[in-house]
Amino acid sequence: MGERSKLLFDRATRCIPGGVNSPVRAGKAVGIDPPFIARADGALLWDADGNEYIDYVCSWGPMILGHSHTEVVQALEESLRLGTSYGAPTEREVEMAETIVEVVPSIEMVRMVNSGTEATMSAIRLARGYTGREKIVKFDGCYHGHADSLLVSAGSGVATLGIPGSPGVPQDLARQTISLPFNDLEPVGKAFQKFGPEIAAVIVEPIPGNMGVIVPQQEFLDGLSQITREHGSLLIFDEVITGFRVAPGGAQELFGIMPDLTCLGKIIGGGLPVGAYGGKKDIMSKMAPEGDIYQAGTLSGNPLAMAAGLATLRILKKGDIYKELEDKASMLFLGLEEAARAAGIPSVINRIGSMGTLFFRADPVTDFETARASDQDLFKGYYKRMLEQGIYLAPSPFEATFVSTAHTQEMIRKTIKCAENALQDL
Ligand code: KE4
Numbered sequence: 001m002g003e004r005s006k007l008l009f010d011r012a013t014r015c016i017p018g019g020v021n022s023p024v025r026a027g028k029a030v031g032i033d034p035p036f037i038a039r040a041d042g043a044l045l046w047d048a049d050g051n052e053y054i055d056y057v058c059s060w061g062p063m064i065l066g067h068s069h070t071e072v073v074q075a076l077e078e079s080l081r082l083g084t085s086y087g088a089p090t091e092r093e094v095e096m097a098e099t100i101v102e103v104v105p106s107i108e109m110v111r112m113v114n115s116g117t118e119a120t121m122s123a124i125r126l127a128r129g130y131t132g133r134e135k136i137v138k139f140d141g142c143y144h145g146h147a148d149s150l151l152v153s154a155g156s157g158v159a160t161l162g163i164p165g166s167p168g169v170p171q172d173l174a175r176q177t178i179s180l181p182f183n184d185l186e187p188v189g190k191a192f193q194k195f196g197p198e199i200a201a202v203i204v205e206p207i208p209g210n211m212g213v214i215v216p217q218q219e220f221l222d223g224l225s226q227i228t229r230e231h232g233s234l235l236i237f238d239e240v241i242t243g244f245r246v247a248p249g250g251a252q253e254l255f256g257i258m259p260d261l262t263c264l265g266k267i268i269g270g271g272l273p274v275g276a277y278g279g280k281k282d283i284m285s286k287m288a289p290e291g292d293i294y295q296a297g298t299l300s301g302n303p304l305a306m307a308a309g310l311a312t313l314r315i316l317k318k319g320d321i322y323k324e325l326e327d328k329a330s331m332l333f334l335g336l337e338e339a340a341r342a343a344g345i346p347s348v349i350n351r352i353g354s355m356g357t358l359f360f361r362a363d364p365v366t367d368f369e370t371a372r373a374s375d376q377d378l379f380k381g382y383y384k385r386m387l388e389q390g391i392y393l394a395p396s397p398f399e400a401t402f403v404s405t406a407h408t409q410e411m412i413r414k415t416i417k418c419a420e421n422a423l424q425d426l
Helices: 003-015 070-080 091-103 116-131 156-160 185-198 218-231 250-255 303-316 322-342 368-372 376-388 409-425
Strands: 037-041 044-047 052-055 109-113 135-139 177-180 199-204 234-238 261-265 275-279 348-352 355-359
Touching: 052 409, 070 303, 091 109, 091 275, 091 303, 109 116, 116 135, 116 199, 116 234, 116 261, 116 275, 135 185, 177 185, 185 199, 185 218, 199 218, 218 234, 234 250, 250 261, 322 348, 322 355, 322 409, 376 409
Parallel strands: 135 177, 135 199, 199 234, 234 261
Antiparallel strands: 037 044, 044 052, 109 275, 261 275, 348 355
């Protein structure tokens, strides 16, 4: 790591826990001190020491059009001059809501919030209020943000840091959350046999990105839809990553499933803080002030976030960039797979569209158990050698690699070459 980043990290650790505002950024799992990023443009980042990187984190998903996209910057510049926050309804919020309702198949009504955590936390409260039930079913390795009820057997940073759950979550609350293996309907059936009338909702990342990317079995998702319907529970799709990522209408468009509620975030804010939850009108209308289930937010629907989000969604909803993303991501991951094979390193690729993960494991990775069985030490060595060559990956084997429209074929070829170097060296 360069001198400026090192100095900044030393300062940061004195006044910010772990020196970061989100744990996974600290790079603990891969044994590095994080480079401090100074600027970004397109698919590139530069750190405080001027080192250039090709960015496959994409701010953990939002930057599907790359950094500083012309139309996003222009929309923000125009919006800035009109004020930054009013705390009052605006036309842009209506346009954002109409866009989400138009594009996401199951959403008839939607509420904007300021993060994915707020979106899932609110959806859980709504499901509990709507059904009058308290239990929640989630899946091992899925991460839905850090709301108390959802920090049980979670993925992403919780898995990265090997935190069993989290101190501070009341046991009485944690007991209301049942966490089961992903891609396996049998335990779900048993849970509903035992607790059916108590289960408010099943929440799932339809294509998990927080244990690395896992490809869902169609019958698993179909089964969740059927069993929740049979038992009067709600099905919540957490599409904070997959919304507008794998298709304009997200995973529910790809897999033809109509969840009762959907959580969104990341991409819909175009890089500004945003989240959203939406679904059927008869459910959403239970939210205050129309109904009596409460959720609120000072900066919800913030004009700048709406401007950046709308500029992004206007491009995405046309749908013509997904073929380009598919081709670029396919080129990248086929190259990474070939590089691992040439180095004699067992690997498996899980990818849907422009989100994917290279696991160092010979056998398929279909759930959290098999994801955790991948070679994390090998990942650590791979990660460091890629970073040294200017390839910026998520510092955890339990995250997704994202491709944006700003990644060029030349950048992808360079990335594959760097992977060949890194893997030969391991
Ligand atoms: P935020 O509260 O971080 O905006 O969103 C929480 C969330 C909810 N649902 C899913 C499927 C998510 O992936 C996330 C957040 N993702 C992580 C990384 N995969 C954010 C990165 C971080 O925690 O620093």
